[in-house]
Amino acid sequence: MKDVTYSTKMEGPNHELGEAQIQIRYYEEKEAKKRARKALLICCGLAVAGLFLPIAHFFLVPGFLIAGIFAFLFFKKQSGQIVGGEGTCTRCQTTTNIPAQPCKWPITFVCDKCRTLWTIKEPDEKLGAVNVSSNGGH
Numbered sequence: 505m506k507d508v509t510y511s512t513k514m515e516g517p518n519h520e521l522g523e524a525q526i527q528i529r530y531y532e533e534k535e536a537k538k539r540a541r542k543a544l545l546i547c548c549g550l551a552v553a554g555l556f557l558p559i560a561h562f563f564l565v566p567g568f569l570i571a572g573i574f575a576f577l578f579f580k581k582q583s584g585q586i587v588g589g590e591g592t593c594t595r596c597q598t599t600t601n602i603p604a605q606p607c608k609w610p611i612t613f614v615c616d617k618c619r620t621l622w623t624i625k626e627p628d629e630k631l632g633a634v635n636v637s638s639n640g641g642h
């Protein structure tokens with residue numbers, strides 16, 4: 505697991521640019537598999553718990569088993585996650601926290617004060633993103 509903080513650009517609805525910092529946590533394959541197994545186990549546990557609920561078990565049990573498979577596949581291929589960040593809105597100068605979310609580029613967030621929708625593309629050092637700090641490792 506490795507946390508990397510990038511200083512990068514964010515783009516507003518009229519293509520205006522602002523500054524944002526995002527923190528990305530990268531997972532190694534082994535860790536991704538571990539998280540995938542954990543998600544599957546939780547869903548199986550919920551499915552078993554659902555067995556004891558009359559009527560509801562008809563949809564709870566297959567529902568959790570299917571959800572478990574999807575969660576397993578989702579976590580298995582997930583190699584990184586955005587753990588947080590912040591961006592300063594150029595319209596109202598408010599700094600808004602970027603919520604934790606999966607790395608599905610481009611990501612979006614809404615300014616707390618003026619509701620401007622900002623878009624952040626995957627940080628690319630060739631396009632001016634700066635790797636501010638990284639820590640972690642094995």
Ligand SMILES: [Zn+2]
Nearest residue numbers: 593596615618
């Ligand atoms: Zn704003």
